Amino acid sequence: MKPKITVIGSLNMDLLVKSSRFPNRGETILGESVEYFSGGKGANQAVAASRLGAEVTMIGAVGDDLYGDRLKEILKKDQVDISSIKTVGGESSGLAVILLENADNRIIVIQGANAHCTKEDIDLNQDKIRESDIILIQMEIPLETVNYAVSMAKTFNKTVILNPAPAQELSDDLLQKVDIITPNDTELRLLTNKKTEGYNFNQRIDMLLEKGVQHVVTTIGSEGSVYKAAKQDLITFPAYQVPVVDTTGAGDCFNGALAFALGRGDSITDAIKLANKTAALSVSKYGAQSSMPTLDDVHEFEKNLNY
Template structure:
């Protein structure tokens, strides 16, 4: 195995998650009494980095924090999970990003304040170019400025590094960016927002085809309780079922999937196995509280997969999702 094989670079956000648990979501203008409040390390980038590191992969986090207690706590948390934080930037005069998360009815709603994440620039990416060039996989999301995402994707593409773009939160994606992406991993709402085609009925394959036509090699769509689907340019639609588990906290479920997918891709497994590994990581993650605290180890995932080996089977499909 080469020095570069298996190394994952995650470019993205770091937030402190301020999590409030309540019995239901408030109506507009309504005040509810919450049951619990917790402070957890988060941010889609940091969550995905922890997911990768706990799967045993060399993982480098590229992002920014502020000069405050939240920033120090986030860096320490990443390091405790085995993530390489040597290249994290501290932005003076800017607060660390935060996410206000409400948990209710086995679901969540999230408001993000970018802070230092929004202070990243393409010049920062230029300084990170040597680190990106050493990776087998670069994983990136949309909680940092689009010009920074574009610069990082260009740097990876130039170096021949495969890129996984997790298009969250959903927004308009520049055409020159999406053409350089190897894998794009929207959930159902993001796929709808990006393509304008509703994937919840019989439009899943049409939506995926519309996205493939813009340049990525693969679309991998997460479908919640219906598992995941993927399609390669020129290939057939494929699916894998999810696993039935006792859900404690869905925060970070998508990040767990993307981290698991990236780890499996980094060791060159077949795409169906990669998707099934991501599903298993995500299924285990939602059984624990906290986005990063819930990320499972490789040993936990392999044991889970062996117990559930008859679930999550892959198959060709041109059928509806009903």
């Protein structure tokens, strides 16, 4: 039986600009190429989970511009239920400008219609939340909506995964309702604020656990990921060595895979292992959604691993 996952988050059109290096402040340089990809952390994670075999519903918003229908159609082709994505009149769809230097990236996000994903949208879709196994949420929609969605999910006793990107200060009340939080190393530092300068990884993770989060899964790029639960030792999951083409969407791929694996009943450690493999495959291709692998791709990758 397919795991049921509801993703609440953003949909963006990604503008990918490739150059040999990033420009310095005040400098103009010539780029190498420009490409358009469908993206947004919410949509990316929805596609990642769907391609692995989950039954995915996306709750979000697009503008009534030329990108809005296209963003929904692309999700539909990946078997994502788009019936809960609304179109906001007079608003542009979300846009992400991604500067790519070799395999490294810098990203600027324009919220657009994503800022209009509201508590009312959560109320309208409470039946879908109630019927889900996993609720997966990010921070590219209003914080008020995130808080409301997490609270509703917990009233239905659903497992909530919060990907705190882009990172911002979160209340203890919100963190206490989150089952699993998945920051990257930069987001972990921002979540635990600048007063903890000099704290190590473990201490920062403990700060989140002390606030009530049940599980902290931190991704650290090419070094893999680490996991810790309350009163347990830190567990390290090394990254898989693959040729890196584009890291855009790797974190989203990880989160979608984590939700899929937990939804089908994997232990959290097994889910992290699958997520690591899935994210490793994603960095070998350009784009975010276009790079998300299928479960067959992951199984083929596993056959070729040197254990």
